[in-house]
Amino acid sequence: MTTSNELRLLPWSGPEGKPCYLSTDDPSGYMSRLADNIEAVQLDEAAELMAAALEALDEQEADPNDLRRLGHDLACALRDVLRVASSRGHLLKASGFHVIEL
Structure with a gap:
């Protein structure tokens, strides 16, 4: 199992909006892959939404x-x-990469 400082913040919330974490020795296990896939979907959806927002904001008579x-x-x-950024930043730090915090 991973140590407490290596828990992965998952891309979904638990009951009452509380964060969910994963503790595993296998970064390619089922739950890790599921989290990776959900993060990818969330990032894709955010990019699509941003494009739609830019288009809507150019519209003079938007409802x-x-x-x-x-x-x-x-x-x-x-x-x-x-x-996603918080989770990936934490994973990079746990892997020994230097992460600049803003």
Whole structure:
């Protein structure tokens, strides 16, 4: 098993929005691969949403309700991307890479 400072932050939340962590010796195991795949989907969805947002913001007569929904979706995507960045940064540190924290 990994030590407590090597736990992987998973790309989903548990009950009540609490973070979930994975402790494993196998970075290519089922749960690690599942987390990798979900992170990839989240990053792809965020990129697509960003493109849609840029397009919508160029529209002069955008519907306010659509823009509110877009803002909500962007906030959710940003939350997911920040979780992925945090998890991957932690994994890099655990692997011995120097990570600059902002």
